[in-house]
Amino acid sequence: MKKMMFIGETRVGKSSLIRALSGEEFSSHRAMAVEYFGQYINTPGEFLENSWFYNALITSSADCDILAMVQDATRSSSLFPPLFAPIFNRKVVGVITKVDDPAANTERAERFLNSAGAREVVHTSVRTGTGLDTLREMLR
Numbered sequence: 494m495k496k497m498m499f500i501g502e503t504r505v506g507k508s509s510l511i512r513a514l515s516g517e518e519f520s521s522h523r524a525m526a527v528e529y530f531g532q533y534i535n536t537p538g539e540f541l542e543n544s545w546f547y548n549a550l551i552t553s554s555a556d557c558d559i560l561a562m563v564q565d566a567t568r569s570s571s572l573f574p575p576l577f578a579p580i581f582n583r584k585v586v587g588v589i590t591k592v593d594d595p596a597a598n599t600e601r602a603e604r605f606l607n608s609a610g611a612r613e614v615v616h617t618s619v620r621t622g623t624g625l626d627t628l629r630e631m632l633r
Contacts, residue, residue, distance in 0.1 A: 495632045496556060497532065497559045498557035499561045499588075501562065501564065503539065505565040506565060509619045510619060517530075534557055541572050542572055547580075551581065558584065561585075562577070562585060562609055562611055566601075566616075567591050575610075576609070586614070586615060588628070589602045589603060593621050
């Protein structure tokens, strides 16, 4: 089984994705630490929110096969810098969360992820299960 690492701002749904994908109870301790949970790696939102921590993201990505840049569809901004994905030496996918929210703007979220270098983008909702099978298939 492959491992997937989730990168994104605080409260974009990284922990919720891990819970939904694994089918097990997972809760982030919100410590400034990378958390390993089976085949999933959860990174603190602060690692993306502060460029001083980019080196920690790059180093942690050595433990994964797929890196998921997670963008909340309800946010009007993104902290993923342009062409962020190429600094990682592995497959990078964009994951849009909360696509079922009435305030979701999936086109804007996809533009943010494409600008950051994601060539493949998966639309997800942990409430409805949208996109979760696609992510699980990537891990096989």
